[in-house]
Amino acid sequence: MSQSKGVLQGFKEFLMRGNVIELAVAVVVGAAFTNIVNSVVKGVINPIVGALGSQNLDNYQSCLTTTCSKDPKTGAFVDGIYILWGSVLSAALTFLITAAVVYFLMILPMNKWKERQEAKKPVDDGPAAPTEIELLTEIRDALIAQRNGSLAVPSSALGTIGIQKTQE
Incomplete structure (x- = not known):
């Protein structure tokens, strides 16, 4: 019984650490940013890229073999080897925008705030x-x-x- 109390006490201490709570908040905020960024990519970036071709980046692909075909009813690949570089481009754009939003709206202001706090400390x-x-x-x-x-x-x-x- 004392073993289980020790394990439960250790688990409680782990959960109550500041790092775990901060990590949970970061995951929730990151998920919210991901939804916003996905909307920006689909609503703004894809149409800009679509000015060159299709608005859906998933439609950009290349065939590695001489014959590539799709089923006209389902749109599934029937034969050939496709490289779906449009979806990779979309994911890369989403990542870059997410990283930029996190950096400019969270990291940069936090670093400036820390610098000001350090400057206020007596020497x-x-x-x-x-x-x-x-x-x-x-x-x-x-x-x-x-x-x-x-x-x-x-x-x-x-x-x-x-x-x-x-x-x-």
């Missing part, structure tokens, strides 16, 4: 923390001085690790 003018090498050098010098029985003087100017031995 830390405190001394820089010692590097790992500087700390290790001080520890080495302090250990050598302790072994020799003399007063320890750290080699760096920070003096954070120096061990002083009192004279008795």
